[in-house]
Amino acid sequence: xxxxxxxxxxxxxxxxxxxxxxxxxxxxxxxxxxxxxxxxxxxxxxxxxxxxxxxxxxxxxxxxxxxxxxxxxxxxxxxxxxxxxxxxxxxxxxxxxxxxxxxxxxxxxxxxxxxxxxxxxxxxxxxxxxxxxxxxxxxxxxxxxxxxxxxxxxxxxxxxxxxxxxxxxxxxxxxxxxxxxxxxxxxxxxxxxxxxxxxxxxxxxxxxxxxxxxxxxxxxxxxxxxxxxxxxxxxxxxxxxxxxxxxxxxxxxxxxxxxxxxxxxxxxxxxxxxxxxxxxxxxxxxxxxxxxxxxxxxxxxxxxxxxxxxxxxxxxxxxxxxxxxxxxxxxxxxxxxxxxxxxxxxxxxxxxxxxxxxxxxxxxxxxxxxxxxxxxxxxxxxxxxxxxxxxxxxxxxxxxxxxxxxxxxxxxxxxxxxxxxxxxxxxxxxxxxxxxxxxxxxxxxxxxxxxxxxxxxxxxxxxxxxxxxxxxxxxxxxxxxxxxxxxxxxxxxxxxxxxxxxxxxxxxxxxxxxxxxxxxxxxxxxxxxxxxxxxxxxxxxxxxxxxxxxxxxxxxxxxxxxxxxxxxxxxxxxxxxxxxxxxxxxxxxxxxxxxxxxxxxxxxxxxxxxxxxxxxxxxxxxxxxxxxxxxxxxxxxxxxxxxxxxxxxxxxxxxxxxxxxxxxxx
Numbered sequence: 172x173x174x175x176x177x178x179x180x181x182x183x184x185x186x187x188x189x190x191x192x193x194x195x196x197x198x199x200x201x202x203x204x205x206x207x208x209x210x211x212x213x214x215x216x217x218x219x220x221x222x223x224x225x226x227x228x229x230x231x232x233x234x235x236x237x238x239x240x241x242x243x244x245x246x247x248x249x250x251x252x253x254x255x256x257x258x259x260x261x262x263x264x265x266x267x268x269x270x271x272x273x274x275x276x277x278x279x280x281x282x283x284x285x286x287x288x289x290x291x292x293x294x295x296x297x298x299x300x301x302x303x304x305x306x307x308x309x310x311x312x313x314x315x316x317x318x319x320x321x322x323x324x325x326x327x328x329x330x331x332x333x334x335x336x337x338x339x340x341x342x343x344x345x346x347x348x349x350x351x352x353x354x355x356x357x358x359x360x361x362x363x364x365x366x367x368x369x370x371x372x373x374x375x376x377x378x379x380x381x382x383x384x385x386x387x388x389x390x391x392x393x394x395x396x397x398x399x400x401x402x403x404x405x406x407x408x409x410x411x412x413x414x415x416x417x418x419x420x421x422x423x424x425x426x427x428x429x430x431x432x433x434x435x436x437x438x439x440x441x442x443x444x445x446x447x448x449x450x451x452x453x454x455x456x457x458x459x460x461x462x463x464x465x466x467x468x469x470x471x472x473x474x475x476x477x478x479x480x481x482x483x484x485x486x487x488x489x490x491x492x493x494x495x496x497x498x499x500x501x502x503x504x505x506x507x508x509x510x511x512x513x514x515x516x517x518x519x520x521x522x523x524x525x526x527x528x529x530x531x532x533x534x535x536x537x538x539x540x541x542x543x544x545x546x547x548x549x550x551x552x553x554x555x556x557x558x559x560x561x562x563x564x565x566x567x568x569x570x571x572x573x574x575x576x577x578x579x580x581x582x583x584x585x586x587x588x589x590x591x592x593x594x595x596x597x598x599x600x601x602x603x604x605x606x607x608x609x610x611x612x613x614x615x616x617x618x619x620x621x622x623x624x625x626x627x628x629x630x631x632x633x634x635x636x637x638x639x640x641x642x643x644x645x646x647x648x649x650x651x652x653x654x655x656x657x658x659x660x661x662x663x664x665x666x667x668x669x670x671x672x673x674x675x676x677x678x679x680x681x682x683x684x685x686x687x688x689x690x691x692x693x694x695x696x697x698x699x700x701x702x703x704x705x706x707x708x709x710x711x712x713x714x715x716x717x718x719x720x721x722x723x724x725x726x727x728x729x730x731x732x733x734x735x736x737x738x739x740x741x742x743x744x745x746x747x748x749x750x751x752x753x754x755x756x757x758x759x760x761x762x763x764x765x766x767x768x769x770x771x772x773x774x775x776x777x778x779x780x781x782x783x784x785x786x787x788x789x790x791x792x793x794x795x796x797x798x799x800x801x802x803x804x805x806x807x808x809x810x811x812x813x814x815x816x817x818x819x820x821x822x823x824x825x826x827x828x829x830x831x832x833x834x835x836x837x
Contacts, residue, residue, distance in 0.1 A: 174221055174222050174223070175222070175223050175224075175225065176222055176223075176224045176225070176255045176256070176331065176332065176335050177224075177225045177227070177252075177254045177255050178224060178225070178226055178227070178254055178255060178256045178257070178258055178331055178335075179226075179227045179229050179248060179249060179252075179254040179256075179257045179258070180192055180226060180227065180228050180229060180258050180260055181229045181232075181245060181249070181257055181258070181259050181260070181272070181276060182229075182231060182259055182260035182261065182262075182269070182272070183231055183232070183233050183262065183268075183269055183272060184231035184232070184233070185231070185262070185538070185541065186231070186260050186261060186262040186269065186288055186289075187260060187262070187288040187289055187318040187319070187660075188228060188231060188260045188288075189213075189228060189666070190288075190318035190319055190663065190666055191260060191286065191288065191316065191318040191324065191327075192213060192215065192226060192228040193665065193666050193669050194318055194321045194324060194665075195215070195217045195224075195226055195324060195328075196215025196216060196217055196226055197215075197217075213227070213228035214226065214227050214228070215228075217328070219325075219328050219329075219332070222332055224328065224331070227248065227254065229244070229245040229248060229249075230242075230244050230245050232245050232272070233271070233272065234271060234272060234275060235272070235275045235276070235279075236275075236383070236385065241579075243387055246279075249276075249279050249281055250279065250371075250372055250373075250376075251371070253281070254281070255282065255331075255335040256281075256282045256283070256284055256331045256334045256335050257276060257279075257281050257282065257283050257284075258283075258284050258285075258286055258327070258331065259272065259273055259276055259283055259284070259285050259286070259311075260286045260288050260316075260318075261273070261285055261286065261287055261288060262288060262289055263287040263288060263289050263290045263292070263293035263298060263300060264289055264292050264293045264296060264298065266287075266293070266298065266300060266429075266433055267425060267429055267433070270425045270429075271421060271422070271425065273285070273309070273311075274345055274421045274424065274425065275421075277309070277311075277344055277345070278344055278345070278373075278375065278376045278379060279373060279376055280344075280373040280375070280376065282334045282335065282337070283311045283334075284311065284312050284313075284314065284327065284330050284331055284334055285305065285309075285311050285312070285313040285314070286313075286314050286316045286323070286327055287300055287302070287313055287314065287315050287316060288316045288317070288318050289317065289318070289660075290315045290316060290317055290322075290323075291317045291320075291322075292660075298433065299433070299434055300313070300432065300433050301431075301432055301433070301434055302314075302315065304431055304432045305432050308428050308431065308432060309428075309432075312330050312333075312334065314326050314327045314330055319660065319661070319663050319666075344375065345420060345421055345424055347416075347417060347420050348416070348420065351382070351413065351416065351417065351420075354378075354382055354404065354407075354408060354413075355375060355378045355379060355382065357404050358377075358378035358381060358382065358401060358404050358405075359374045359375055359378050361397050361400045361401050361404060362374045362377060362378060362392075362395075362397050362401065364396070364397050364400070365395045365396055365397040367395075368391075368392065368395045368397060372391060377391065377392070379417065381401060381405060382405070382408065382410065382413050382414075382417070383410060383413060383414040383417060384410030384411060384413075384414055446659060447542070450539070450542050450546075451542055451545055451546055453549065456542075456545075456546035457546055457547070457550070459546075460543050460546055460547075461627070463534065463539070464623060464626065465619070465620070465623045467527065467530045467531065467534075468527070468619040468620075468622045468623045468626070469619035469620070469623075470526070470530065470619075471523055471526045471527045471530065471619065471622075472523070472607075472611070472618045472619045472622075473619075474522075474526050475522035475523040475526050478522035479522050479523065479607075482521070482522070521675075523603060523604075523607050524600050524603055524604075524675055525671055525675045527600070527603065528600065528670075528671045528675050529667055529668070529671040531568065532662070532666075532667040532668075532670035532671050533662045533667050535670070536660065536662035536663070536666055536667055536670070537659060537660060537661070537662050538659045538660055539659075540565055543561070543565065544558055544559075544561045544562050544565065545558065547561045548561070550634070551634075551649070552649055554634050554635075554637045554638040554641065555589070555637060555638060555640075555641030555642070555647075555648070555649055556586060556589060556590065556637050556641070556649050557581070557583075557586055557649040559581055559586075560578075560581060560586060560589070560590040560637075560649075562577060563575065563577040563578050563581075563590055563594055564590070564593075564594065564597050564630070564633065565597075567594050567595075567597030567598075567599060568597060568598065568599065568600070568626070570599050570600060570601070571594055571595050571597065571599045571790060571791070571794040571797075572793050572794055572797050574594050574597065574599075575591050575594050575794065575797045575798060575801055576797060576801065578590045578591050578594070578801065579801075583647075583649070585645045585647050586649055588645060588802060588807065589637050589640050589641065589645055590637075591798060591801055591802060591807075592636070592640065592807070592810070592811055592814070593632075593633040593634075593636045593637050593640075594633070595790040595794055595798075595811065595815060596629045596630075596632045596633040596636065596786070596787060596815075596818075597629055597630070597633060598625060598626050598629045598786055599743070600675075601742055601743035601744050601791065602743045602785055602786055603622075604743075604744055604746075604747045605743065605746050605747055605781075605782060605785045606621070606622045606625055606782055607622070608747055608750075608763065608764065608767070609767070609778040609779075609781060609782050610622050610778075610782070611764060612764040612767050612768055612778070613767075613768070613773075613774070613775045613778040613779075614775065614778075621779070621782075625782055625783065625786055628783060628786065628822075629786050629787070632787060632818060632822070636814075636818070692738070695711075696710060696711040696712035696715065696734075698710065699711050712734050712753060713730060715733075715734055715737070716729075716730025716731060716733045716734040717730050719733035719734070719737065720733055723736075725824060725827075726777075726780055726781075726784065726820070726823045726824060726827055727772065727773075727776070727777035727780060727827050728772070728777070728781065728784075729770075729772045731750065731753045731754065732750075732772075732781060734749060734753060735747075735749035735750045735753065736784070736785070736788070739785065739788075739789075739791075740789050740791065740792060742791050742792070742793070743785060743791055746785060747763075750763060750767070751763050754766040754767070754770075775830075776826065776827060776830030777827065777830075779826055779830060780823040780824075780826040780827045780830065781823070783819070783822050783823050783826055784819045784820075784822070784823040786819075787815060787818050787819035787822055787823075788815055788816055788819035788820075789812055789815055789816060790811060790812070790815065795808060795811070795812070798811055
């Protein structure tokens with residue numbers, strides 16, 4: 172009979188927690204959101220002997236003070252769900268800094284195991300951590316691990332099993348000054364008058380959080396009969412002063428124990444520092460970032476070309492076969508023009524999307540993207556935003572939905588709102604099929620450069636908009652940005668592939684649902700009313716398009732493009748699927764690229780204007796829903812729609828007038 176153990180992985184950001192999680196769980200993972208909050212939840216399973224172990228990867232956090240959604244999720248999971256063991260993943264190369272979170276985890280009174288991750292790098296830097304002394308002073312077993320090579324993970328699991336079965340487990344806690352300890356004891360006595368409350372929360376931990384003025388902790392006692400007496404005790408103290416004193420005491424304990432635990436902690440100049448002198452240089456940092464992005468796009472097109480060509484040929488053959496050899500004719504049209512034509516126009520871009528996501532995962536896992544945020548901090552501050560805002564902007568390159576959710580880590584409300592409003596200008600993966608199609612058709616020799624320019628345009632518009640908002644509707648100064656630089660690491664193929672799949676599979680799921688549904692609607696509009704020529708001006712699609720055409724004509728767009736842009740509101744991938752249906756590329760076996768090149772309304776300048784419009788106009792339906800949820804305001808959601816449409820129209824109009832000069836002969 173198998174025994175079940177549930178463990179939670181906790182730790183600071185960039186300590187290799189996800190690497191250990193991926194190494195332990197492999198493909199047995201689930202990704203979703205924590206109930207009630209837009210913070211990513213990862214869970215997975217592993218087996219060892221008679222034990223089946225469920226592993227929960229908690230959000231990375233520097234402390235458990237409930238200043239952000241990540242901290243609340245991590246803390247409340249441990250308190251409310253009571254995992255059998257908490258594994259605190261520590262970056263051994265930054266041992267002292269990680270110990271602050273250790274002291275807070277100890278106060279939660281849960282079985283703890285420390286995983287000293289990246290121990291190989293720490294040892295190379297001259298750091299020697301005495302694990303026996305850690306066990307003696309902290310009462311917590313410590314295991315040497317190298318997650319990227321799966322070293323120490325078997326020992327880690329054995330220790331987790333031992334801790335889960337040990338009784339009683341350690342309950343070490345920081346001893347504060349006499350006055351604070353008296354207040355803690357007074358509050359604990361009050362809280363113990365409510366048995367239901369102390370059955371759910373450790374009384375000493377709850378007392379400490381109340382003394383530190385934690386609003387989330389105050390909510391936990393809001394309905395308790397002990398609340399009134401607890402507030403009477405709290406009224407006698409200055410919570411801000413008490414919080415500072417407690418933090419100072421934790422650091423004092425760490426400083427006192429560190430020399431006895433880490434006997435040869437040595438900080439010398441290493442290769443990571445030498446690389447940072449170049450990568451983060453105030454003059455070289457931004458050019459290096461742009462060069463890496465350009466190289467990623469060029470490599471994406473070069474590597475994906477043969478795969479895309481094979482998919483395109485297969486889908487074109489299938490569409491032609493279905494369209495010509497099936498009765499009744501409308502069914503052949505549905506399969507050829509609607510399903511295969513619409514879906515084929517989308518699936519052909521899977522190689523580009525997955526290769527780009529893989530390259531971005533490599534840059535992220537190597538530690539470079541954290542440097543990119545640091546490099547951009549000076550520019551971000553100049554336009555009125557903290558460097559922390561660049562993190563959601565980078566996430567927006569994958570998808571705007573989680574990027575907007577990621578703004579929850581930004582404390583200042585105005586900084587957060589501005590970041591939300593500009594995030595839709597970051598070019599998400601859903602727009603990539605449009606770029607690949609049009610850049611590949613009209614700029615075959617410079618497709619990577621054109622796509623790179625679009626990403627730069629999105630960043631430029633986002634930055635310009637942030638400056639405008641800060642100077643007008645949302646004035647103020649940005650909060651200072653403090654950031655820890657993770658060490659450079661050689662990315663593992665398995666971890667990069669997992670990250671690529673997590674993000675890329677979202678595209679496949681959309682292609683199988685929303686995009687197919689959109690393509691079928693466009694096919695129906697292009698086919699009805701019965702008797703009209705497919706996709707003609709007399710079809711419903713043509714009627715809608717001709718209503719919109721006067722607005723689109725100044726930009727050089729015809730009615731077909733107007734219809735595709737209208738349906739792109741649901742999801743940007745639908746733009747390509749709609750064009751595939753409206754141009755009827757499935758029926759004669761031709762390719763969408765060929766059909767677009769043959770359209771007299773389209774040329775390189777118009778194609779570039781269309782790509783810019785798709786980049787900047789309406790956020791997709793899912794992004795708008797998240798904007799509404801995160802801002803809690805229909806006003807700001809509507810503003811996002813109107814502002815985006817206005818900016819997209821102006822930029823596309825300027826491109827159509829000055830395109831030949833702007834493109835510089837590309």
